Amino acid sequence: MPSKSSANKNSASGCGCRCFSLRNLSLLAVFLALFSALYSFLDARLNQFYIFDPEHLHDLSQRAIKAHGEDTRSIVDFIVAELQEKVGEKYLSTEEEWVFNNAGGAMGAMYVIHASITEYLIIFGTTIGTEGHTGRHTADDYFNILHGEQLAYVPGSFEPEKYPAGTVHHLVRGEVKQYKMDSSCFALEYARGWIPPMLFFGYADTFTSTLDFPTLWATTRITAREMVGNLLQFKL
Numbered sequence: 001m002p003s004k005s006s007a008n009k010n011s012a013s014g015c016g017c018r019c020f021s022l023r024n025l026s027l028l029a030v031f032l033a034l035f036s037a038l039y040s041f042l043d044a045r046l047n048q049f050y051i052f053d054p055e056h057l058h059d060l061s062q063r064a065i066k067a068h069g070e071d072t073r074s075i076v077d078f079i080v081a082e083l084q085e086k087v088g089e090k091y092l093s094t095e096e097e098w099v100f101n102n103a104g105g106a107m108g109a110m111y112v113i114h115a116s117i118t119e120y121l122i123i124f125g126t127t128i129g130t131e132g133h134t135g136r137h138t139a140d141d142y143f144n145i146l147h148g149e150q151l152a153y154v155p156g157s158f159e160p161e162k163y164p165a166g167t168v169h170h171l172v173r174g175e176v177k178q179y180k181m182d183s184s185c186f187a188l189e190y191a192r193g194w195i196p197p198m199l200f201f202g203y204a205d206t207f208t209s210t211l212d213f214p215t216l217w218a219t220t221r222i223t224a225r226e227m228v229g230n231l232l233q234f235k236l
Contacts, residue, residue: 004227015115020029023228049236051087054142057121058168061188063146065166072186076123079146079188080113083121087114090233093226099218102205106132106179110189111112115226117236120195125186136176139193143169145157153178 060079068074080095095110101124104227107116108126115121119224134141134152135188144152145165152161152169162204171177173193191198206209 002125007210015098042100042102046193047118050193052089052114052119052121052190052194054084054168054170054190057142057188057190061168062166063085063121063175065146070147072125075146076111076186078211079123083113091116093222096197097218097222100212100215101202101219102203102210102212103216104133105205106130108181112222112226114230115195115223116202116230117195117227120189120191120198123191124189125184127180127184129181129183129185131180133177134179135198136174137171137193137201138173138192138197139191139195141171142151142190142191142192142227143171144188145169146186146188148181148183150185151182153180156223161224195227 046167060082064075064078067078080092080096094113096111098109098111101108108124111123113121113123123146143163145163145167147165149165150163150169152163154161161169169179202219203216206212
């Protein structure tokens with residue numbers, strides 16, 4: 001038969017665990033409430049943090065194509081040069097670093113022009129074609145076709161959406177599609193909204209398929225450098 005002292009110890013221990021658990025739950029509830037309030041406040045004011053404009057980027061893409069036709073290299077140079085004048089080099093990557101990008105089963109390469117908490121701007125494409133899942137994102141995505149053609153499909157449709165050079169494919173925040181580039185295709189891709197949650201989609205194929213950790217590290221290094229650099233300039 002347990003002694004009174006051991007019973008008292010067990011009782012005190014049980015009480016301590018319950019108190020600890022309730023305290024943790026209370027702190028978690030407070031944290032979630034504050035986080036939700038902050039998220040709602042910032043989400044309603046996201047437009048204040050954007051430095052790029054979808055209409056300007058579409059117009060810029062069309063002018064670059066008109067000036068250089070099928071010369072994708074010159075198209076990219078034209079776009080970056082104007083952005084440096086209009087937006088300023090302090091918000092843009094000063095190095096053209098190309099890395100592979102595997103996401104949603106599709107594979108291509110990207111050059112990060114800008115990355116921050118609320119926006120990213122990249123050149124994405126491939127010379128041999130690819131196909132995959134767009135992902136369901138926390139940001140609107142504007143895919144300005146610079147060269148080639150992109151196809152997209154939504155369930156229930158019997159015809160593909162077609163986006164040739166000079167057009168823009170707007171993937172609305174929260175929506176999802178299948179997409180395909182039959183052959184060589186490059187685009188100026190602009191996302192505006194909450195960018196960090198999109199990284200999970202961008203990283204998933206590394207752990208479930210490619211196991212290409214050097215590319216994962218290069219992507220992380222470049223993205224983190226640009227995001228932190230912009231945060232230090234008070235660019236959310």
